[in-house]
Amino acid sequence: MTGKTPDAQRILGTLRSDNGVGVVRIEDRFDFDQEEVWAALTTPKRLAQWYGDVEGELRVGGEVRLHVFTSGWRGTRQITGCDPPRHLSFVSKQAGDSSESAVEITLAADGGRTVIVYEHRGVPLDLLFAYGAGEQIHVEDLGDHLAGRDRDASESRWDALEPAYRELASKIE
Numbered sequence: 001m002t003g004k005t006p007d008a009q010r011i012l013g014t015l016r017s018d019n020g021v022g023v024v025r026i027e028d029r030f031d032f033d034q035e036e037v038w039a040a041l042t043t044p045k046r047l048a049q050w051y052g053d054v055e056g057e058l059r060v061g062g063e064v065r066l067h068v069f070t071s072g073w074r075g076t077r078q079i080t081g082c083d084p085p086r087h088l089s090f091v092s093k094q095a096g097d098s099s100e101s102a103v104e105i106t107l108a109a110d111g112g113r114t115v116i117v118y119e120h121r122g123v124p125l126d127l128l129f130a131y132g133a134g135e136q137i138h139v140e141d142l143g144d145h146l147a148g149r150d151r152d153a154s155e156s157r158w159d160a161l162e163p164a165y166r167e168l169a170s171k172i173e
Helices: 034-042 044-050 125-146 156-170
Strands: 013-018 021-030 052-056 063-068 074-083 087-094 100-110 113-123
Touching: 013 125, 013 156, 021 125, 034 044, 034 100, 034 113, 034 125, 044 052, 044 125, 074 100, 113 125, 125 156
Parallel strands: none
Antiparallel strands: 013 021, 021 113, 052 063, 063 074, 074 087, 087 100, 100 113
């Protein structure tokens, strides 16, 4: 990824339903090696630069408390899988909500680049569009961080992505 394009048509995600719950899948490619992308995803200080505040144990079985900058989301994540620098999975639970969702992040080397696949399962179908747009923004923020750019705190990217993800979600049965 060379940076955000202002074109709302740069849609990185696909949406689907699996047994009555939503699944968001975001795929992108970064001009950085796996180790660098992994460090940006798993180092608390680096996460705080582009994603949110993280406290806790980033290890399998560990639980972290999280406050995501872009959405304001607060909750916990329990790490369910970790195979550096290729795979990270966790279960998320929002503060004040008993429902859980699962996230799996896979990194694959592609020469000196890295392909990231971010899949979020267990998303409420009525919010599938919002999760799609939000997860794409998170992946774009990761790309900006890797490239040394500041996180875009404006709502313009959301405004550009939301209609496209609403359209994708409207096709889910």
